[in-house]
Amino acid sequence: MIRVASPPPLPPRPKEGQKGMFGRVLVIGGSEGMIGAPTMAGRAALKLGAGLVEIAVPRSILAAALTVTPELIGIAMGGKVAEAASKADSIIIGPGMGQTPTVLGILKSVVRISNPMVVDADGLNLLAKQKKWPVWFKAKGVLTPHPGEMKRLGKLIGRDSVPEDDEGRIEIAVLAAKAFGQIIVLKGNRTVVTDGERVYLNRTGDSSLSKAGTGDVLSGMVGTLLAQRMDRFEAACAAVFIHGRAGEIAGERLGMRCVLSHDVIEAISPAVGEYEKRYGVAE
Numbered sequence: 001m002i003r004v005a006s007p008p009p010l011p012p013r014p015k016e017g018q019k020g021m022f023g024r025v026l027v028i029g030g031s032e033g034m035i036g037a038p039t040m041a042g043r044a045a046l047k048l049g050a051g052l053v054e055i056a057v058p059r060s061i062l063a064a065a066l067t068v069t070p071e072l073i074g075i076a077m078g079g080k081v082a083e084a085a086s087k088a089d090s091i092i093i094g095p096g097m098g099q100t101p102t103v104l105g106i107l108k109s110v111v112r113i114s115n116p117m118v119v120d121a122d123g124l125n126l127l128a129k130q131k132k133w134p135v136w137f138k139a140k141g142v143l144t145p146h147p148g149e150m151k152r153l154g155k156l157i158g159r160d161s162v163p164e165d166d167e168g169r170i171e172i173a174v175l176a177a178k179a180f181g182q183i184i185v186l187k188g189n190r191t192v193v194t195d196g197e198r199v200y201l202n203r204t205g206d207s208s209l210s211k212a213g214t215g216d217v218l219s220g221m222v223g224t225l226l227a228q229r230m231d232r233f234e235a236a237c238a239a240v241f242i243h244g245r246a247g248e249i250a251g252e253r254l255g256m257r258c259v260l261s262h263d264v265i266e267a268i269s270p271a272v273g274e275y276e277k278r279y280g281v282a283e
Contacts (some may be wrong), residue, residue, distance in 0.1 A: 001174065007237040009280040010272070011228040017053030023227025026088035027220070028081060029095035029121070030057030031067060037096030037121065037216045039068040040261050044220030045092070046071055047268045048126070048242070050175040050227055053220075055237070056081045072265060082109055089227035090101050090116045094123025095216045111139045116226035120144045120219045128152035133180050141182040142222055142236050146215060150176070150186055166190055171201055185222070185230045187215060195233045202237075203245025208251030213261030220242045221268070236276070246271040 014021075025045045035057075042053045052073065057065050059076035060255055065073045075084055076149035097103050099122050107126050111117065114119055117139040119127065124145050127134065133156055145153055147162045154160060154172060157179045163169055173186040177196035186192040193200040221243055225235035246267040250259040255265070 002198045003272055004198050004237065007200065007241045007275075007279055008230070008234040009282040010238060010276060011225065011230060012282055013049065022049055022051035023086065023089045023224060023229075024083050025050045025053045025220075025223045025227045027053065027055045027093045027095065027223070028077075028085070028091065028093040028106065029097040030055070030061055030077075031055075031096055031098040032058070032061065033066065034096030034098070035061050035065050036213060036261075039065050039072065040213050040265065041092050041095050041120075041220035041223070043069040043262075044217040044265050045224045045227075046220075046269065047265050048221045048224040048239075048272070050224040052239075054084055056084060076242050077106070081106060085110050085113055085115065088115060089229075090118070090223045092118040092120065092219050092223040094119055094121040095219060097122040099126055099129075102116070108136055109122060109135075111137045114138050114140060116140045116232060118142045118219045118222045118226065120215060121149075124149045124153060128155065132156060137180075140232060141180075142185060142226065142232055143176075143180070143182050143220065144185040144187060144219055146187045146213065150178045156180075162186075166192075166201060170194070170201070174199065177239040183236050185218075187241060188217070189245070193233065193236045193240055198233055200237045200240075202240045202244055204241050205247050206256060208256045208259040209244070209247040209264065211259065211261060214243075214247065214264055217246075217261055217264050218256070226242075238279075242268065242271045242275050245274060 054077040221239040249267040252262040
């Protein structure tokens with residue numbers, strides 16, 4: 001197992017660039033009462049530099065979702081989702097999506113596409129309900145479970161609990177990455193990122209991030225870097241670091257108790273500035 005000490009440089013951002021150069025991201029999620037999750041993921045994707053972000057949500061909440069972030073492009077959940085997914089440079093599926101049979105059908109159809117993909121929240125919960133890791137999962141995925149979701153997924157690898165110490169968390173994340181053939185981002189204090197061979201233990205972040213919605217922000221950030229053709233493991237490492245630092249910056253501004261998810265999104269900009277100075281931009 002290779003321990004990775006530092007995250008990678010960010011993708012280049014040429015001055016003469018246009019939106020078609022910086023990735024098309026599709027966010028699939030949302031349900032009645034869960035408008036915020038997909039919109040925060042989409043807003044975070046835009047904030048980190050995606051050229052275009054679409055959100056596919058139920059028609060009943062589409063107009064309301066777009067009022068939150070009008071820069072997003074909206075698609076009503078239905079037949080056009082598969083077409084949009086095939087055109088996307090990366091896909092985020094799961095935030096606020098629910099776990100109905102209809103949603104499971106959407107998940108199954110989307111993860112058959114081999115595009116880079118972030119699976120979070122209810123996407124993970126639906127996968128965890130399968131008896132084994134599904135053969136219909138063809139996507140090049142980054143799975144982003146918090147400890148509760150990891151516990152549910154753990155049943156697919158013969159584990160019924162998630163350790164709290166660093167080495168135990170690394171062990172279960174590595175086992176899952178190898179068993180599923182996917183990148184695992186095990187969220188929490190010192191988030192673990194692994195592809196089963198490489199392991200990165202993140203050191204940024206604090207309890208400013210201990211609010212609902214911050215995981216959706218992270219999903220959007222990973223989605224942007226995937227859409228900009230970063231290696232999946234490296235994209236996850238960079239996003240986790242910047243997300244953690246954005247949480248710290250928001251906490252410094254507002255106090256750790258008072259940070260909301262949109263405050264973390266607004267702190268992405270200074271966090272990226274610090275990151276580029278420290279780790280650079282790829283040529």
